[in-house]
Amino acid sequence: MRTVLPFFKRGMTITLLWLFSMILLPLGLLIATALQLGGTDIWAIVSSERVVASILLSFKMAFFATVVNLVFGFLLAWILVRYDFWGKKLMNALIDLPFALPTAVAGIALASLYAPTGLFGGWLAKIGVQIAYTPFGIAVALIFVSLPFVVRAIQPVLESLDPAYEEAADILGANKRITLTRVIIPALAPAIISGAGMGFARSLGEYGSVIFIAGNVPLVSEIAPLIIMSKLDLYDVRGASVVALLMIGISFLLIFLINAAQWQIGKKMMQVK
Amino acid sequence: MNNSTIRLKTREKANRQKWILITLGFLFFAVILLAPLFTVFYYAFAQGFALFMQAIGNEEALAAIWLTVKVALIVLPINMFIGVVMAWTIAYFNFKGKAFLTALLDLPFSISPVVVGLMFLLLFGLDGLAGKWFIEHGFRIVFAMPSIVIVTLFVTFPLIVKSLIPTMTAQGNSEEQAALILGANTWTLFFTVTLPKIKWALIYGVILSNARAMGEFGAVSVVSGHIRGLTNTIPLYVEISYNEYQFIAAFACASLLAALALLTLGCQTLLGRLQRRKVEKSLHSRTA
Numbered sequence: 001m002r003t004v005l006p007f008f009k010r011g012m013t014i015t016l017l018w019l020f021s022m023i024l025l026p027l028g029l030l031i032a033t034a035l036q037l038g039g040t041d042i043w044a045i046v047s048s049e050r051v052v053a054s055i056l057l058s059f060k061m062a063f064f065a066t067v068v069n070l071v072f073g074f075l076l077a078w079i080l081v082r083y084d085f086w087g088k089k090l091m092n093a094l095i096d097l098p099f100a101l102p103t104a105v106a107g108i109a110l111a112s113l114y115a116p117t118g119l120f121g122g123w124l125a126k127i128g129v130q131i132a133y134t135p136f137g138i139a140v141a142l143i144f145v146s147l148p149f150v151v152r153a154i155q156p157v158l159e160s161l162d163p164a165y166e167e168a169a170d171i172l173g174a175n176k177r178i179t180l181t182r183v184i185i186p187a188l189a190p191a192i193i194s195g196a197g198m199g200f201a202r203s204l205g206e207y208g209s210v211i212f213i214a215g216n217v218p219l220v221s222e223i224a225p226l227i228i229m230s231k232l233d234l235y236d237v238r239g240a241s242v243v244a245l246l247m248i249g250i251s252f253l254l255i256f257l258i259n260a261a262q263w264q265i266g267k268k269m270m271q272v273k
Numbered sequence: 274m275n276n277s278t279i280r281l282k283t284r285e286k287a288n289r290q291k292w293i294l295i296t297l298g299f300l301f302f303a304v305i306l307l308a309p310l311f312t313v314f315y316y317a318f319a320q321g322f323a324l325f326m327q328a329i330g331n332e333e334a335l336a337a338i339w340l341t342v343k344v345a346l347i348v349l350p351i352n353m354f355i356g357v358v359m360a361w362t363i364a365y366f367n368f369k370g371k372a373f374l375t376a377l378l379d380l381p382f383s384i385s386p387v388v389v390g391l392m393f394l395l396l397f398g399l400d401g402l403a404g405k406w407f408i409e410h411g412f413r414i415v416f417a418m419p420s421i422v423i424v425t426l427f428v429t430f431p432l433i434v435k436s437l438i439p440t441m442t443a444q445g446n447s448e449e450q451a452a453l454i455l456g457a458n459t460w461t462l463f464f465t466v467t468l469p470k471i472k473w474a475l476i477y478g479v480i481l482s483n484a485r486a487m488g489e490f491g492a493v494s495v496v497s498g499h500i501r502g503l504t505n506t507i508p509l510y511v512e513i514s515y516n517e518y519q520f521i522a523a524f525a526c527a528s529l530l531a532a533l534a535l536l537t538l539g540c541q542t543l544l545g546r547l548q549r550r551k552v553e554k555s556l557h558s559r560t561a
Contacts, residue, residue, distance in 0.1 A: 005449055006459050011362035018355055019377055022427055026392035029402060033395050072301045079298045083291055091299075093542045097306050100481075100534035102488025103386075104508040105527040108515045109309035112316060120308065144305055205385025207491035208508070212515065225387035225491065232495065237395065244388040251383050 030248075034241040045242045054224045055250070057135060062203035065142035066150075066196050073150030073195070074188075080151075081158045095151050098144055103208025110141055111212035133215035138223065141209040146199030153195025154188055161187050190262050197258035201251050310531060317528035320521055328525035336502040337510035337526065344418065344506065345486045348425045352482050353475070356433030361467075363434075364441035365449070375438075378431040386428065390495025393424050397496075416498030421506065424492040429485045433478035440474040473551070477544050484537040488530055 034042065045051060079085070080092055098106065114121045114132040121132055131137050161184070169179040185192075207225040215221040224247055231240040318325055328334060363374060381389070397404040397414040407414050414420050452466045468475075490508040497504040505513065507526050514523035 004453055005365055005446055006453070006462075007361060008366050011358050012366075012368070014355070015359045015362050015374065018359070018430075019374070022430070023377060023380055025402075026396050026427075029395045030388075030392050072298070072305075075294060075298050076302065079295050083295060085295050087299075089542070091302060093538050094302075094306055094310075096538055096541065097310065097534065100484050100488075100537045101310075102490055102508050102530045102534070104490040104511050105313060105488070105530050105534075106309060108511060108523055108527060109312040112520075113308055113312045119312070120304075144309065147305060201383055205383075205388065207385060207387050225385050228387050228391060229495070232391070232394075237398075240391055241395070244385075244391050247385055247388055251385075255379075255383060 027248075030241050030244060033238055034245045037238050037242065042242050045239055046246055050218055050222065051224070051227060051243060051246070053219045054222050054227055055246070057138070057221070058204050058223050061135060061138040062142055062146075062200050064139045065146055065203060066200050068139075068143050069147050069150045069199060070192065070196055073147055074154055074192075076147075077151050077154040077158055081155060082163075096148050098146075098148050103145070103206070104212075106144060106209040107141065107212035110144060110209065111137075114140060114213060132213050133221070135214075135221045137213035137215065138210050138221065141213050142203040142206060145206055145209050146203050149199030149202065150192075150195045153191045153198070157188050157191040190265050193261050193265070194258055197254065197261075201254045201258075204251060204254075205247060313524060313527050313531045316520055316524035319524075324521055325525050325528075328522045329529070331522065333502050333505070334510060334522065334526055337505045337507050338529070340418070340421075340504070341487050341506045344421050344425055345483055347422050348429060348486045349479060349483060351426060352430050352433050353479060355430055356437055356478060357471075357475070359434045360437035360441055360471075364438045365446045378434055381428055381431050386489070386491025387495055389427055390424055390492040393420060393427070393492075394496055397423070415496055416500065416504060418504065420496040421493050421504065424496055425486045425489050428489050428492055429482035432482040432485060433475065436474050436478035436481065437471055440471055444470055473544055473548050477541065480537055480540050480544075484533060487533060 037045075076091075076095065080088065080095075111132055112118045114124070114137060116122065116125045116130065116132070118132075121130075124131060131140055165183050165187075166179055169183045174182065205225065207223075210223055211226060214223065214226075216223075216226055224243060228240045228243050228247075231237075231243065329338075359378075363371060384392075394415060395401055397407065397420055399405075399408065399415075401415075404414060412419070414423075448470070449462055449466050452462050457466070487506075488508055489506075490512070493506055494509060494512070497506070497509060499505060499509060499513065501513075507530055511523050511527045511530070514520075514526070
């Protein structure tokens, strides 16, 4: 397509300059700084007990949060799309709260709420459960942060899914469970994978909402961004860069896997059609 | 049992199922989202309105609020300019590598805020690539306002571009081409043809990036240096006060940010409704 519109060259120049200086240059510098350390030093940091424990912890808690959000995020998307009830519009608007609320604010609110002196923490203490300042505190924060990713991914697809398919399944003799697992979930699969995946990726790097409630005990409840912070406090810029690079690598790998999975599913759907 | 009672029973069952699901959804929603929100306002006003005002009017708090507003006032116009230029280039023209550029726009969201701060610390720090030059010429970047502005730009610029691109791609550039052939110059073209088309999407993006700009914590925390009264933004002031057990101060300032978040969500909903009405209207006028 040829177009007579002006400002392409200048627009492209500004775009490329901006993206280069804002993204590629800082990223390149991070890689260069990390590589100033030799291979053995880099391996020593990556495989150190604290770093491995923090990454594993983030994975475990993000996985737990994702599973919880898949169940309840699906439920919320379902009632928002299929039912009418009082307060629905308010609920729909507030689902995005974790996107709009600054992470530090969410962090202190969750920490006060689940601390033994707080409302939920007090109830839980009576049955002998402690959430705040334990690894489960991290899971609570990550559930809060990644909920809208799941709901907002499922909602539009569910809206475009015609209830006639479910009726057809019902008439053909499928029970509720079969309708759910064979009709609804396959149609939502790409949306579920991208929503849960993006929420998971975001969870791994989350900082502000986690640090207040986590307790931050090394090897027990310390997340990877906090290791970067403590290395920076010791002026260990290179060590911090290595950990940062490891985190970036993991999140890129995740995004790649999400895209690959979606592509695979898309291919399968094309064959069916 | 005849047919109609069976139908009645299944309808009753469906109805009961509906209310069970709605109740469960509401419970989860209240525990996970509403409870933290109420906690912020509860602790902010727990000791009365006078103490709340005192906490906000405190010199350090006022300095933090003023710094946050200043940063947003610098960041937003730059974001608007870059956002419109990028969206114009990406949405209105076809070129090689378009998908790659669009993918790059997602990068700032997938990098941990702490890592973002570290990257710019490397660039502008004392031994940094650009840092040395700036220090020799008498500019302070890191541990001063410029670095706060830069990391905030990094985490917020894709928001405006990404809200503009879908609208601009969907509406196409035929109106601009027509205006150009009729003799409009570039500026008239932009202000009388393009801007009215993208107005709502632009406002939407600006509101969203304003909320993110005022609330950014992790990245700012790395580069700001936490200098009291000088480089503390509201989120940093909230953190420091909370860690010093000054809960009223922490939650009073946090409640300002929470109010901003609610305002943002309100505007978002309103703009969404306006846009939908506009689309329906244009569809209606086309079919009529």
